[in-house]
Amino acid sequence: MKIMEVNVRKLKMVLKHPFTTSFGTFQEKEFLVVEVKDEKGNSGWGESVAFHSPWYSEETVETNLHIIRDFLVPIVLENDIIHPEEVNGLFAHLRKNNMAKSAVEGAVWDLYAKREQIPLAQALGGQLEKIEVGISIGINENMQELIETVRGFVEEGYKRIKVKIKPGFDVGVMRELRKQFPDVPMMADANSAYRLEDTELLKELDEFGLTMIEQPLASDDIIDHAKLQSQLKTPICLDESIHSLEDTRKAIELGSTKIINIKIGRVGGLTEAKKIHDYCLEKNVPVWCGGMLESGIGRAHNVALTTLPNFVLPGDTAGSSRYWEQDIILPEVTVEDGYITVPKGNGIGYEVDRQALERYTVDKWHFSKQEEPVQ
Numbered sequence: 001m002k003i004m005e006v007n008v009r010k011l012k013m014v015l016k017h018p019f020t021t022s023f024g025t026f027q028e029k030e031f032l033v034v035e036v037k038d039e040k041g042n043s044g045w046g047e048s049v050a051f052h053s054p055w056y057s058e059e060t061v062e063t064n065l066h067i068i069r070d071f072l073v074p075i076v077l078e079n080d081i082i083h084p085e086e087v088n089g090l091f092a093h094l095r096k097n098n099m100a101k102s103a104v105e106g107a108v109w110d111l112y113a114k115r116e117q118i119p120l121a122q123a124l125g126g127q128l129e130k131i132e133v134g135i136s137i138g139i140n141e142n143m144q145e146l147i148e149t150v151r152g153f154v155e156e157g158y159k160r161i162k163v164k165i166k167p168g169f170d171v172g173v174m175r176e177l178r179k180q181f182p183d184v185p186m187m188a189d190a191n192s193a194y195r196l197e198d199t200e201l202l203k204e205l206d207e208f209g210l211t212m213i214e215q216p217l218a219s220d221d222i223i224d225h226a227k228l229q230s231q232l233k234t235p236i237c238l239d240e241s242i243h244s245l246e247d248t249r250k251a252i253e254l255g256s257t258k259i260i261n262i263k264i265g266r267v268g269g270l271t272e273a274k275k276i277h278d279y280c281l282e283k284n285v286p287v288w289c290g291g292m293l294e295s296g297i298g299r300a301h302n303v304a305l306t307t308l309p310n311f312v313l314p315g316d317t318a319g320s321s322r323y324w325e326q327d328i329i330l331p332e333v334t335v336e337d338g339y340i341t342v343p344k345g346n347g348i349g350y351e352v353d354r355q356a357l358e359r360y361t362v363d364k365w366h367f368s369k370q371e372e373p374v375q
């Protein structure tokens with residue numbers, strides 16, 4: 001596969017609803033979309049999940065642009081790539097910057113599947129024709145509003161409700177939600193808002209039968225999570241602490257986690273995500289696909305990955321209309337009674353809506369293979 005050109009676009013899209021976590025609130029999302037084109041004019045699409053500021057991880061839109069432009073694009077233009085699984089290795093000498101790598105690697109996976117004329121899900125080895133999905137709800141300190149929001153999503157059929165918690169907004173909120181929704185599968189995402197000293201407080205969450213507590217402690221920790229898990233009945237799920245298969249192996253060996261939230265961008269791409277999935281399957285550790293408020297391109301990659309057999313827990317891949325007035329794919333991702341039907345089209349299976357893409361594009365860069373000098 002000869003990649004002849006790479007187009008990088010910076011998009012700005014406005015979320016339908018402000019998104020609040022233990023870090024703060026935002027509503028405008030700035031992110032990068034990567035397009036790789038081959039000699040036949042096929043386009044493969046990827047999306048970086050890095051935010052404008054380094055609140056979730058150290059990566060930002062600007063750091064991604066630097067890494068993609070100055071390091072990753074030259075590699076993919078210079079190498080003849082037979083299979084997208086090679087891209088991980090081509091990038092291996094570059095430290096971290098997983099979200100930047102994932103955006104480019106994902107575009108190569110999409111291009112590969114289109115050239116093979118198969119769905120991306122099939123290229124990854126997935127068989128599911130529809131996937132169960134849950135929904136993630138940002139922090140809303142107005143309890144009545146939060147209850148109504150949860151009720152709406154339960155009535156829409158979402159298979160699991162994820163709420164954010166933080167010190168002072170945890171046990172009371174979960175007790176009230178459990179009273180209102182005694183049988184709905186529910187989980188809490190703390191985004192590292194607690195410390196090991198909060199163990200007694202976090203143990204109080206055990207009474208609510210949550211499916212998991214996501215990332216309660218520091219985003220670079222697996223030691224304290226192991227100590228905390230030994231005190232909790234509720235399974236701990238790691239998100240921010242897991243950046244690779246190696247992190248996964250160590251966390252499972254230490255007993256730091258019983259469930260892994262796989263986010264393609266956080267672990268550096270689909271190939272590493274698949275390796276983590278396969279390892280967790282071997283170790284009987286269930287996984288689910290986390291979300292990063294993606295546009296339809298990233299959402300399509302999440303759908304494809306979730307067709308793999310160990311994605312046995314509903315993830316955060318809600319429908320496009322949950323996030324955007326207008327998404328950048330056609331058709332948009334829709335959820336019927338808590339299920340997304342996996343597209344049967346080649347590659348990501350959704351068309352990129354070029355008009356919407358241009359509408360949201362605030363900047364773009366074009367890179368092409370330097371023509372061999374004519375001898």
Ligand SMILES: O=C(O)CCC(=O)C1=CC=C[C@@H](O)[C@@H]1C(=O)O
Binds near residue numbers: 136191290293294316
């Ligand atoms: O994409 C979605 O709807 C899930 C968004 C979501 O829950 C998160 C996105 C980014 C950081 C966190 O706040 C949280 C997460 O950790 O999963």
Ligand SMILES: [Mg+2]
Binds near residue numbers: 214
């Ligand atoms: Mg999380």
